[in-house]
Amino acid sequence: MTLSTASSMANSVTWVQEGETESRPPLSLRDVHIVYSSRRGPVQAVRGVSFDLHGGESLALIGESGSGKTTLGLGIVRLLVKTARITQGAIRYRRDGREMDVLALEGPELRRFRWKECAMVFQSALNAFNPVIRIWDQFWDTARAHGWSDRRAVRQKALELLRFVQLDADRVIDAYPHELSGGMRQRVLIALSLLLDPQILILDEPTTALDILTQRTIMDLLRRLKEELHFTMIFISHDLAIAAELADRVATMYAGTVVELGPSEAIFYQPRHPYTLGLIRAVPTVTGGYEELYSIPGSPPDLIDLPSGCKFHPRCPFATERCRKEEPPLEKVGEHHLAACWHWTEVAAELGRTPLHRRTPNA
Amino acid sequence: MAPIIEARHITKTFGRGKEQVVAVDAVSFAIQEGEILCLVGESGCGKSTTGRMIAGLLPPTAGEILFEGRPISQMAPEEYRRYRHAVQIIHQDPYASLNPVQTVQQILVTPLLRHRKVDGPSGARKRALELLEIVDLTPPEDFLNKYPHQLSGGQRQRVSVARALTVEPRFIVADEAVSMVDVSIRVSLLNMLTRLKEEFHVTFLFITHDLALAKYFAWHGRITVMYLGRIVEDGPTPRVIQDPRHPYTQALLSAVPEADPELTRRKRRMELRSADIPSLLALPSGCTFHPRCPYFVEGECDVNVPPLEPISEGGRVACPVRKSEPIQLLA
Numbered sequence: 107m108t109l110s111t112a113s114s115m116a117n118s119v120t121w122v123q124e125g126e127t128e129s130r131p132p133l134s135l136r137d138v139h140i141v142y143s144s145r146r147g148p149v150q151a152v153r154g155v156s157f158d159l160h161g162g163e164s165l166a167l168i169g170e171s172g173s174g175k176t177t178l179g180l181g182i183v184r185l186l187v188k189t190a191r192i193t194q195g196a197i198r199y200r201r202d203g204r205e206m207d208v209l210a211l212e213g214p215e216l217r218r219f220r221w222k223e224c225a226m227v228f229q230s231a232l233n234a235f236n237p238v239i240r241i242w243d244q245f246w247d248t249a250r251a252h253g254w255s256d257r258r259a260v261r262q263k264a265l266e267l268l269r270f271v272q273l274d275a276d277r278v279i280d281a282y283p284h285e286l287s288g289g290m291r292q293r294v295l296i297a298l299s300l301l302l303d304p305q306i307l308i309l310d311e312p313t314t315a316l317d318i319l320t321q322r323t324i325m326d327l328l329r330r331l332k333e334e335l336h337f338t339m340i341f342i343s344h345d346l347a348i349a350a351e352l353a354d355r356v357a358t359m360y361a362g363t364v365v366e367l368g369p370s371e372a373i374f375y376q377p378r379h380p381y382t383l384g385l386i387r388a389v390p391t392v393t394g395g396y397e398e399l400y401s402i403p404g405s406p407p408d409l410i411d412l413p414s415g416c417k418f419h420p421r422c423p424f425a426t427e428r429c430r431k432e433e434p435p436l437e438k439v440g441e442h443h444l445a446a447c448w449h450w451t452e453v454a455a456e457l458g459r460t461p462l463h464r465r466t467p468n469a
Numbered sequence: 470m471a472p473i474i475e476a477r478h479i480t481k482t483f484g485r486g487k488e489q490v491v492a493v494d495a496v497s498f499a500i501q502e503g504e505i506l507c508l509v510g511e512s513g514c515g516k517s518t519t520g521r522m523i524a525g526l527l528p529p530t531a532g533e534i535l536f537e538g539r540p541i542s543q544m545a546p547e548e549y550r551r552y553r554h555a556v557q558i559i560h561q562d563p564y565a566s567l568n569p570v571q572t573v574q575q576i577l578v579t580p581l582l583r584h585r586k587v588d589g590p591s592g593a594r595k596r597a598l599e600l601l602e603i604v605d606l607t608p609p610e611d612f613l614n615k616y617p618h619q620l621s622g623g624q625r626q627r628v629s630v631a632r633a634l635t636v637e638p639r640f641i642v643a644d645e646a647v648s649m650v651d652v653s654i655r656v657s658l659l660n661m662l663t664r665l666k667e668e669f670h671v672t673f674l675f676i677t678h679d680l681a682l683a684k685y686f687a688w689h690g691r692i693t694v695m696y697l698g699r700i701v702e703d704g705p706t707p708r709v710i711q712d713p714r715h716p717y718t719q720a721l722l723s724a725v726p727e728a729d730p731e732l733t734r735r736k737r738r739m740e741l742r743s744a745d746i747p748s749l750l751a752l753p754s755g756c757t758f759h760p761r762c763p764y765f766v767e768g769e770c771d772v773n774v775p776p777l778e779p780i781s782e783g784g785r786v787a788c789p790v791r792k793s794e795p796i797q798l799l800a
Contacts, residue, residue: 319511321726347727
């Protein structure tokens with residue numbers, strides 16, 4: 107794909123760019139499509155995702171398995187497997203007045219972008235480490251690969267970061283990955299991702315598979331990254347709780363595309379897409395008293411053989427003939443709030459008739 | 470009437486000598502017919518080991534499990550067989566627990582014929598269709614010839630449930646049975662299990678690390694909280710969730726993130742003295758939670774193993790220091 111087609115495509119995207127008066131967002135995605143090739147045919151994992159990530163904000167990408175959220179994260183840092191291709195769209199990255207076309211990056215430039223500008227923390231903390239080298243060597247290898255040569259300075263910085271993530275730095279730095287618990291490994295991984303002072307941090311399921319009390323330490327750490335260090339972050343998670351706790355904005359993904367995007371409060375209390383509403387009504391709280399829960403009928407679509415029209419229509423209680431034929435675009439449904447549903451006003455009305463179960467905790 | 474299942478001081482140790490791990494330490498509880506008991510706790514607390522012992526997959530090192538008042542270690546083969554049929558287990562990962570080269574029909578028909586629950590192959594097929602209907606895999610004919618890999622995670626777990634039902638169990642141990650399933654279909658699985666309880670009077674031991682799920686599934690039942698092999702608290706679900714008394718239960722409830730921004734902001738955090746969970750190989754003395762507990766009393770908590778004592782609000786709490794002190798979970 108050439109640069110010019112990418113930018114012309116970006117211009118053809120219709121929805122409004124938020125915050126045009128502020129400084130330009132560090133990351134902009136326009137109409138990004140990612141396709142995996144498979145024996146059965148092309149898998150449309152990401153279909154036309156556009157959003158801006160503003161400086162210092164945390165955005166949660168939520169959705170179920172197969173919604174395309176992890177693929178999108180990998181696409182942003184250009185770490186997709188060989189069978190995947192970004193077939194369309196543009197990703198632009200900005201820092202200190204410079205702008206780069208992420209999809210055009212190659213070789214050393216791409217490597218610099220990956221850790222120094224935009225770092226990704228992967229889901230499985232154990233698999234992300236080389237099991238036969240010590241934590242210190244993981245730091246040193248990373249630093250060296252990015253052109254550092256001062257061992258002492260790197261060690262100093264590594265110790266500082268390990269302390270920041272509340273680990274016993276002097277002990278942990280000489281440990282092997284298997285000697286650390288899951289929560290400790292996750293914290294080391296976060297420290298490692300911060301080594302090169304990236305502007306953006308992408309965290310894929312940062313708390314999944316961790317115990318509750320360990321989850322809490324990770325959540326608190328991420329909150330400090332957000333509140334004290336003002337990191338710009340993307341959380342990828344199937345867990346609505348991490349979005350509720352840490353995100354300024356939430357994007358719901360379904361069948362490879364963003365179906366709703368808005369401020370966290372709006373998404374949780376005034377969802378306008380039936381799928382977001384369905385997810386919220388399917389998840390219990392712990393301290394919220396007794397709740398009536400509802401499941402979403404059916405199962406997620408086959409990404410090789412997607413339904414016509416709106417991809418959610420086979421599972422949607424609001425679906426009409428139009429939904430079977432035309433896929434709705436993201437449109438404005440409130441202040442900074444977008445949803446892709448032909449019937450979002452009906453979703454609002456339904457919410458008025460049957461309010462969310464969780465507004466009156468411990469009444 | 471005797472409880473359908475009773476555990477009396479069951480202990481399970483793995484390994485020996487210095488390497489010995491006490492996975493479950495003198496755990497006692499009773500479950501009445503038709504009840505739901507949720508076993509919650511973090512990894513390594515012994516909840517799955519307890520479930521496996523109840524289901525007869527693992528013999529206790531010490532203590533006794535009773536089925537309808539009869540110790541299973543003393544059962545004659547015929548009686549033991551009846552117990553093993555009556556108590557079934559559903560595992561976390563249906564992909565691992567279903568034979569990948571068998572069709573749904575084979576998965577269901579084999580146990581039906583093996584245990585003579587039906588008359589011959591045509592009866593078995595008919596029964597398999599009924600079972601698929603019960604677990605909401607409809608129309609059932611569409612599923613008979615499918616292999617596990619052709620089904621979604623939720624559908625596979627439904628097949629596991631149908632397989633458990635082939636022997637007409639009266640008691641099901643569900644070990645993280647919905648944890649691997651996507652959020653949007655979890656609730657329908659839980660509702661299906663609830664229906665089994667109501668229509669077929671199946672009693673449940675539901676094991677999960679997810680407090681929100683435990684609350685939802687066992688609202689009309691009981692919750693038992695385990696920590697490092699011991700029960701620290703149990704009681705009717707609404708009491709345990711809304712008025713937890715053991716500092717560990719309180720810590721869990723205050724730490725768990727909520728899928729609601731306002732609720733999560735209103736929660737009061739509890740600071741622990743240590744974030745690290747002790748190794749099972751070197752368990753702390755006295756109350757095993759004492760190195761982390763904010764209410765630690767020196768000379769008491771690190772010396773005496775706290776007894777699990779009843780409280781007037783319902784259930785039992787293993788903390789003489791705090792059992793009479795309610796806390797506010799929300800600000």
